[in-house]
Amino acid sequence: MSEPDPITDLDELATAERWMKAGREVAIATVVETWGSAPRPAGSHLVIDEQGNLAGSVSGGCVEGAVVAEAMDVIETGKPRMLDFGVADETAWEVGLSCGGRIRVYVERLG
Amino acid sequence: MDPHVLKKLNLERASRRAAIVLTDLGDGRDRLIGEGDEVAGDLGEALASRFRSGKSGIIAHGERELFANVHLPSPRLAIIGAVHICQALAPMARLAGFDVRIIDPRTAFATPERFAGFDLAADWPEDALKSRPLDAYTALAAITHDPKIDDFAISAALEAGCFYVGALGSRKTHAKRVDRLTEAGLSGEQIGRIDAPIGLDIGAASPGEIAVAILAKVVEALRSRGEVGNG
Incomplete structure (x- = not known):
């Protein structure tokens, strides 16, 4: 694979592997369920390193x-977590989906 | 996620083989299942159905909740004609997630300099398509404006069941094309699948705008035939 280009390289799973090989700590967040008008379908990934660098989206x-x-x-901690995001869910989370949908996001460590 | 699962998954994706990452949402364990791998019972059936639909989602398996993330090969776009429009269409299509292949026998157009980093064949479609045939996961845009080059590729795409077949040219040009393809033995139904004049009617004028119009129709065709690939 040639040098990654941040604009054309939209493949977050390839990015995760590259970060891992570079010795960075990586977490993978995955949309596992959606209700209503969720912006990204189940299976979408957001990849995060310990510095807070991002690739992909949920x-x-x-x-x-x-x-x-x-x-x-x-x-x-290495312990996976399940996160729920919905509109007007202000008590549980400070953020919500403006589109009115609901999503469940599974966050796990790579390795 | 197990690093070996990620490595294997990326290898499968690079080789254009379908795969599912199956994660137990209870204990976080995951494994990779390739299409055609033997999985017994209800789970095997649920996975086979996921491979067919391409949709990721949760599978209830006894007490456990499993997440099946389906990775189908990304759709391809074959562009016949290394022309000005192609210089805009190829990078746009790549950004939209398509594997792009460019075919044009005219070596003045099909130069590595104009298409650095792209799969470019300076051959006739008759020859170039032999090494990598068209299939149902492929879209074809014929934009050379030259029947000697375009016609074979269009016929081959219709025969292969490409999910999109578009051809550049005015209504008049297309009427002549319809006559030629009919004479060549293609059915009216097949010919009716050709998107011509090519692209969504947005009044596109420049090569970049025409590329947007073409890509819009390709995406529409892809998404209306069911989910193929999931980014």
Whole structure:
């Protein structure tokens, strides 16, 4: 594979492997369930390293910040977590999906 | 995720083989299942159905909740004609997730300099398509404007059941093409599948705009035939 280009290289799983090989700690977040008008389908990934670098997406940008914060804990403890995001779910999470959908995101450490 | 699973998955994807990552949401264990791998019982059937639909989702398996992430080969776009429009269409299609292949026997157009980093064949479609035949996961855009080059590729795409077949040219040009293809033995139904004049009608004028119009129709065709690949 040639040098990665941040604009054309949209493959987050290839990015995850590259980061891992470079010795970076990596967490993988995956949309496992959606209800209503969710922005990204089940199976979509957001890949996060211990510095907070991102690749991919699990929403249109609405919940990525919260997922990154959780991913930091997951990287540290190695324990996977399930996150629920919905609209007007202010007590559980400070962020919600403006589109009105609901998603479940599974966050796990790579390795 | 097990690093070996990720490595194997990326290898399968690079080789254009379908694979499912099956994750137990209870204990976090995962494994990779290739299409055609033997999995017994209800789970085997559930996985086979996931391979067919291409949709990822949760499978209830006894007490356990399993997440099946389906990775089908990414769709391909074959562009016949290394022309100006192609210089815009090829990178746009790549960004949209397509494996792009460019075919044009005219060596003045098909130069590595104009298409650095792309799969480029400076051959006639008759020859280039032998090494990598068209299939149902492939779209074909014929944009040379030259029947000697376009016609064979269009016929081959219709015969192969490509999910999209588009051909550049005005209504008048297309009417002549329809006559030629009919004479060559293609059915009216097959010929009716050709998107011509090519692309979504957005009044596109420049090569870049025409590329947008073509790509819009390709994506529409892909998504209306069911999910193929999931980014």
